[in-house]
Amino acid sequence: MKPKTKTLLSAAIAATSMIPSMAAAQDTYNWTGWSGGISLSSxxxxxxxxxxxxxxxxxxxxxxxxxxxxxxxxxxxxxxNNMVLGVVADVSFANADGSVADGNFLRQTSEINSLGGLKARIGYASGKWMTYATLGLGFANVGYGQSCPAGAGFGTCATSGAYSSSGDSFQTGVSAGFGVRYGYSEKLILGLDYSFTDLGGDFYNFQVPGNALPSTRYFDTEIQVLKFTMDWRF
Structure with a gap:
């Protein structure tokens, strides 16, 4: 597991561990019904x-x-018996990218443009608190590409000249996670959710200057999301 992966997962576990004892929650609260709202994710x-x-x-x-x-x-x-069964659908628009050097001035890039899922939820309610786990379908629009700068003195970029080419794909996979919700009021629910999605791989083509045929790349992505949610019951 990469350091970044451990950090994000540790943050999710630490955040849920700071919740007061659920056994002490005496408020009467029923989780049955519809809810919907907004989210902010890392x-x-x-x-x-x-x-x-x-x-x-x-x-x-x-x-x-x-x-x-x-x-x-x-x-x-x-x-x-305080068990909670449900289903949740979500979608987010992302600003997530990465770039890495690939030798001789060449750079490989990646991005996540949007993501979401449709998952079953099983939880346990204790007053205004509910802990849960999720499992289901995850999806995302992801892209990869590569580029060369102008004026490269040697290597692949010197041969091809400056260019920037990329492709993207809508991918689906399995998503699992866990989280906690708190009934702040009868209508307002606050939550913290962690999920891991393993997307199936896909191909894309891009054209490199000087090559007669397009280049083909295979790419796959795993995504971790730590999400703060604010929902309203209706």
Missing amino acids: ISGDGAQAPAVAAIGGIPDQSPDGFALGGQIAYDNQFS
Whole structure:
């Protein structure tokens, strides 16, 4: 697990560990019903890019990171034993990117433009607090590319000249996570959610100056999200 991955996961665990004892929550609160609202997320990605045909050297992994703004809608049903079952759908628009040197002036880039999911939720309610786990479908629009600057004195960029080329793809995969919600009032719910999404890989083509045929790259991405949510019940 990469240091950035450990840091984000540790932050999620530490944040939930600071919650007061749920057993002490005496307020009567029922989680059954619809809710929806807005979210602010911190994103950490781990992106791998490789030639479609393994004929040249490896390409360094990229680690796009940044933030996202979005929203979610959910329906939950609380049972008499305080178990909660529900479903939640969310989508966010992201500003997350990364760049890494690939030798001889060449740079590889990556970005996450949007992301979201549709997941089942199972939780346990204790008054105004609810802890839960999620599992389901995750999706994202991700992109990779490469570029060369003008005036490179040697190497690949000296041969090709300056260029910047990229491609993107809508990918889906499995998403799992956990979180906590707090009923701040009868209508307002605050939450903290961590999720990990492993996207299936995809191909994209881009044109490098001087090459007769487009270059093909295979790329896949894993995304971690630490999200603060603010929901309203309706």
